Amino acid sequence: MTTEYNQRSNFVFAPPADNPAAWQASLETFRDALERDFPGAFLEANTSGLRDFPVLDFEIEVAPDVHLTGTSAMPTVDYAYISVIEATPDEAAAFAVWLRDSYVPSPASVRFMSSFVMENGDEMPWRLPATGDTTDIAALMREHLAAAGAE
Template sequence: MAAEYNLRSNFVFAPPEDNPAAWQASLDTFRDALERDFPGAFLEADTSTLRGFPVLDFEIEVAPDVYITGTSAMPTVDYAYISIIEATADEAAAFAVWLRDSNVPSPASVRFMSSFVMENGDEMSWCLPATGDATDIAAVMREHLAAAGAE
């Protein structure tokens, strides 16, 4: 298996830059969606130490024996992000499929970035494919990582 398949990074998902209110989400609606679709999810409300607004920390099983942890911040309808912590492209893609297909109002309303790429000087976000399964999305995420030298 190539090294890029095992690379762990933080992935951030957000609405389109030109339409930050596209998700029309709140922490309550996000919490409800996680509880509905991921029975046994660990959910904990907290306050962001950086910005002082409410966040929702979570751990969910996105596939059998595949757990991800993350944080969501949606303090206003025009500002939202969800970060997944230390995940492979495959793990992040499993979450991204759920986010795109079950939680946001439009499959074309999700962009993503990774801490690995940002640490290498590229802060350009990529659009999540509006169609395709987790394998297709993982391929795009690996391409994103490879663009910054994770080969």
């Protein structure tokens, strides 16, 4: 019998540390991509309470009946991050595959980490593979969580 893995965490996605401008991203291009690929997306521009710069809050349906909420911050070309909030590895993987394959210019330019792992003292991001489907990426995210004792 298979038990559904439902550990939830906030997952953060960012460009490589050695090339922070790799995404050449902006809130406008991110908003446009969300509107194009996720019809009915809820998008709201806000100001970060922590750093006082513009952010884009979003809620999207990444798969039938699978909704994710998140926030993106891209105040300069060399600083970007996107977080999804309280997501399972499967939910975060669906977003990660879209981000890698449909938004960022290079599939090898995405790092990720989770709040659960950071709370347990590990602040080393993992690299998202340049290939692999949502099943492969979800397995990697489960491995990421397990490395910090989530299982």
